[in-house]
Amino acid sequence: MRDFPLFPEQASTFAGPVDALYWTLVGLSLIFGGVLPFIILYLMVRYHRSQKADRTNQVHSSLPLELTWTVIPLVLVLAVFFWGAFLYIEIRNPPDRSLEIYVIGKQWMWHVQHPNGKRENNELHVPIGQPVRLVMTSQDVIHSFYIPAFRVKQDVLPGRYTTMWFEATEPGEYHLFCAEYCGTEHSLMVGRVVAMRMADYERWLTTPGEIILPDGSTGGAVASPLVGAIGDPMVLAGSQLFATGLGCASCHRNDGLGIGPNLEGIYGTEVRLDNGELVFADENYLRESILNPAAKVATGYANVMPTYDGQVSEDQMNQLLAYLKSLGAADAE
């Protein structure tokens, strides 16, 4: 009970704007919530039955009055609505050059993997001054990734990806909470977010830490070489899965001669399906194409790809995605 704050720290680019809107609302509320009670109190005292006051000429209805107190609140709420709406759109639109970090929620821990393969549990290290985009999914029930100091929160759903972005501004350690009720140890599904300078972050990325296995458990005290401890770089792991582990490459050849389409550069493009529709190839589309290929068949190809449902873990799925995306990035350069 050392210190007890009354207002949360501001540690991301959103914190300022959100708090500004918040204080504006508090101010507006004081007009109604603070002044109205005093008007009521005044009227109560003034017109108490023991008070001599003028009670003649009572009015029972007045259209101008009604309109006034309909229109003024309406204008006010619409004003704050638009303010909030633009902020909201910003919160939901990650900038192009953001660092992508993969998050898996499961009862009751957070499992994080950085692009270079470094994994961590219940902790998230991020650089400051750099937009970070989290690609999140859950292995079981709905969780919610919440960093109060950054004013960001997003539910994490099983069976699909949700994303969230932020840019930390202040180095420091902040709370990380699971905000969606997810069962017995919901309140223990907490951790910390460490925001650090870019250089520190890069150093941290390459430092071996505790060994964290893909299933999220921490490994035994095995002295292991650097790479093993950090984990496989995601793209590399993904490419291994693609080439040999799962045998994708037997059909998806990059010369375009395979049974399946060439997947180079597919991420972030629009794919035409055999029923003529266009779909945007984002994480969720790629995921579905792997787990349930029959649902959306690329035009010009037969629906022969087997389902990998049950064969790839969420962790491997993330690695495959990282690999597929890297194909796109390579293409773009």
Added chain:
Amino acid sequence: MTHKEHEHAHAHIGPATYYKIFAALMVLMFLTVGAWWVETVVEIPRALGVFIALVIASTKTVLIVLFFMHIKVSSRVVQLYAIAALFGLLFLFVITMGDYIARGWPPQLGPLP
């Protein structure tokens, strides 16, 4: 008002009307099955097929509600409540489907993530 309003016996829907409505219902039913039959042979856009089926079903409903269920000759309040359900469903469907179409579940998320 409630006491006065219904003194007059409500207008009458008799067996003759019932038979006619029934005939219309049967025709509509064969239309809808027929349309389905035709669609197995002739390719039409999927949405159109759904649309045809739903229009026919709604027509049948309107006939049943108006005549078999006497809404045509019921009091105004009862008529209003017959429509109320429609509004309830409308709210539910339009808004929920609105979210799904904008969200694109599954799988692609649309232009905004």
Added chain:
Amino acid sequence: MRRGREAHPPASRIPHPAARILVSKEKILATTTTTTSPHGHADHGHAAHGPELQHHFCTPAQQKEAATLGMWVFLVTEVMLFGGIFMAYAVYRWAFPEVWAEAAYHLNTPLGTINTVVLLVSSLTVALAVSAAEAGKRTRVIQLLLVTMVLGVAFLGLKAYEYSEKFSHCAGYSTPAQWVGGGEQHAVYECLVPGQAFLFPADKTTGVSNAPTVAGQGTPYQLFFFLYFVATSLHAVHMLIGLTIMGYLAFITWRGVITPTYFTPIEIGGLYWHLIDIVWVFLFPLFYLVH
């Protein structure tokens, strides 16, 4: 709003010591006056009108309007109840149109069509029963209600057959009879009942030769059959309730409760039956007639 203020009520009469109408102590205006309504409590009995008029209503017309409106409001809730299922249906059909087309192919459309006819006829007989009741033709009412019940049972019978066929396929037999009698095995290995054993056969007609010929529980095929079973069984439960109501109506008609002046029960019972019919009118094209 000064409306009504001028209308000072005439001084109240005090009708009964237990119900002193408070004649306002100069400050307030009494909002009521009493009438010389024939419905004073003391003489309020069942003698003045038919036994069916309940004590708290003033006129049979009022009672009838209340009953009709009540039934309709209840029907609104029924529509919303099915609305939840239709909502789920809409979402998943929108998401998986192909799956829907393939899955619907496995429902028994001819049987569904026959059932639609059966239900439409039963709606007609119910409507005619109301007419007959209005005309005071008691035996005809009973006949029509019984025909309705027979049709309802026929519907449920066909439905039960459809269900049992699906279940017997899961057990590996072609027909329910063979399942019971231990006959030959079903040619196609399929199980369309949602659950652990769910197996959706690769469909020859659509020309797709999906490598695994079956799809497991996690696929959208399962959604179709889940919705099919839930919607039709909820409908069947309503049919059962409807049958009970019809039986009850036939019984009270036989007992002579229904008269040309009092046939509200038949009317509102009929409303319920028609609603079940309407639900089916939607279920049929949405499940059996999909491409």
Added chain:
Amino acid sequence: MATTALPGHNYLQDDASTVGAWFKSWFLTVDHKRIALLYLLSINVFFLLGGLAATVIRVELITPQGDLLSADLYNRAFTLHGIIMVFFFLIPGTPAVLGNFLVPLMIGARDMAFPRLNLFSWYLYMAGGLFALTAAIFGGVDTGWTFYTPFSSTYANSNVILTIAGAFIMGFSSIATGVNFIVTIHTMRAPGMTWFRLPLFIWSSYATSLIIVLATPVVGITLLLVAIERIWGVGIFDPALGGDPLLFQHLFWFYSHPAVYIMILPGFGVISELIAAFSRKRVFGYEFIAFSSMAIALLGFLVWGHHMFVSGQSVYAGLVFSFLTMLVAIPSAIKIFNWTATLYKGSISYRTPMLYALGFMGLFVIGGLTGIFLGIVAIDIHVTDTYFVVAHFHYVMVGGAIMAYLGGIHYWWPKMTGRMYSEVWGGISALIIFVGFNMTFFPQFVVGYLGMPRRYHVYPEEFQVLHVLSSAGATILAIGFIIPIIYLTLSLWTGKEAGNNPWDATGLEWQVSSPPPTHNFLEIPVVTTEAYAYAPDAAEQDAANWRPGSPL
């Protein structure tokens, strides 16, 4: 009950000579007033149970460690608290108790349109309650009152099905009440009782019933689907089965957002009655208050997605829901302003019901305004699923709905029982509740904005001060709730006779004896004036007649 001294021929009296006959006369009664009393008793028992769970929650939260309860027990405690308070206390609360008692009396009818359905709805309520309690006794549920899938359908290992059955059955009880109100208000009005002569309580009850009828079945079927998914492992809400968990949330909130208006609208009605009666004035802007109830009922159906801003619904949906949420606040604002204007030039007395009405105004405004905060997505992203939300809904539900419920109980108590209660104690307890309430829930806004997530029994140490404050407030609040139970119960024996119209109020219910006769009106009244037909000089007269020593 010792009602011998009261006017004869009232509905409380029994001709029953044997115990069996007495039971029959109460438990098989079709009299809406007796059913209201059955509801009053049973609902208050549930409130105490819910309050007990709240007590457990607050005690646990005094320390940041989970020392009193295990995580599991804590989850079961707040789930029980939420389910009981929402489904078994507040949703049936005002409509089933006050509504049942008053609707026929206020419109000049002898009973509800369907008296037996009315009784049946009480039995359904009890059956639903029994299921929920059985579930609680056999280990409880740990899903939260929102039953989010796939947790509730697959992962929870507690008595989900029993609880769902309870909520499902209770839903039908609610529907029965709603249907009954609608039909009664449409068809049973006394001659001359036109729509614009109806008391505002009737308008709000009507709007409430409309919501009940349109929304409740949807949650019924949704919960049924969850139960099926749970029992047979087949379903449509679990992604592992190919389904979408957000569909559940859509269907659930399609009911549960309108349901919050089921809780508050009858309260609005009560407040309109109280403000008019204790200002001795016609309600200001009658039509606007009446129509705003209907507007809330309609708009309330369009905003449910504001509970799903971070759930993964589309950005467009978020914007639309946020916009509509702003609109739904306006009718509530209209009501608040009209009530304030009613006070102007009134002759106000500080009787107990009025104290509750004033408490309502202050607290509901805070609750409602923080609802606006939540309705703005950018803010909601930060505060959703934190104590900010917890504070918001306790302000509207406890500070709003319960204040109105208590105010209503105090106002019509003399009519229900024929006895007055101690106004001194009434004032004291109203004050204690007000103070305790603010102390309990105001700190939660602060701790919520700091980031304290809800449904946490272990929390970071820096939040402790605020939690201790909140728990201390809850103790005061509990005392405040227990006092009325005591003095109201005592008043049954010791209270002085109330007389027909102890508040000098208008309205048909005050024209019959207290307690009213079994069939309400020996002769159906003919209504010639509007609901709040105070003389133009009623307020003046009242103030002129005030002498030191008359009630304040």
